[in-house]
Amino acid sequence: MPKVTFPRMGESYRAFRMLMNDLGNEVIIPPRPNKKTLDFGVRYSPEFACLPLKILTGTYVETCMSGAELIITSGGSGPCRAGLYGQLHKKILNSIGFPVDIIVFEAPKSHPIDFLRKVKRVNSSRLSYLAIWECVKRGWEKLKYLDDLEKTTHALRPRELKKGSTTKVYREVLEWIDGAYAMKEIHEAGKEALNTLKLVPHDTRRAVLRVGIVGEIYVLLEPASNLEIEETLGNLGVEVHRSMFLTGWTRDNTVKETSGILSVKEAAMPYIPLCIGGHGRESVGHTILYARDGFDGVIQMAPFTCIPEIVARTILTRVSREHNIPVLTFFLDEQTGKAGMSTRLEAFVDLIRRKKNAPVSDNRIIVG
């Protein structure tokens, strides 16, 4: 049974583990990124590599030390380093003595044959395509419940009566989803988990601030890489709306792009008419949509040296002024500390609270 691993992005590993097990693989669960992960990542990655690459290097080193033989990850297209991650990680890991292989899944709508070839490679149990499809459907349902639970915590945390109660219950109910296997069990566990989470005592009438979070996908989805910014904001009385979830991103890259009255790309068009790689265009588009939806502010999460987010950051200054929405940017690297981030968040929340209570036309932006 091949020992496989994959990048850790929030709680999604619970669904991927089930899928990989179903396909007949032994899974080495990627550990939650911590200081040791980052130390490995910094030691073995190029100095000016972006933070996600370093964290993933560290994660892979840890999983290879636990015996991982095959890494499964997704690719990237456009002018951004993400498309080269697979080759680079393989070179780094092989050069430090781990004979690991990497399978990079590209978007199936643009590389259908390559996608099927790779599915065959991870299908160690030699299941039929129909059986694989059934496994994917169960994994997908799990993923949807995991995303729904996280969204619910965003709404509850700023309204909870006892600080920390949402996070506590969230941690408990995640295990229920983890333990479910058959489709019926997944639905039962998912619904029960959502209902239980919603029972956390909270004040529905409490006035809270609403802040949108935009930025690069990895630092948005993995709380350890963004120093749990969503939890910190929730504790400051802010309802967070994250612009990207794994289910939404997967749907956009496999089936068709989700679009409301105005799509993210259309919103960004006057500022960025081209794909600039990563999620730079999405950061701008989502900020405009948040301004239109009456959000109180936007926070951009950008890995240090990430070109798409640097470009977006430059444009967001104008977007902030023209759409009258405060924007705060965090450039994240291995030096970023939680205490410093919390101080800046408190100042930002204070600013948007005052702006909400006494609206001014001259908008201010805090530079990251």
Ligand code: SF4
């Ligand atoms: S989007 Fe930015 S952080 Fe992500 S891979 Fe590309 S350059 Fe690195």
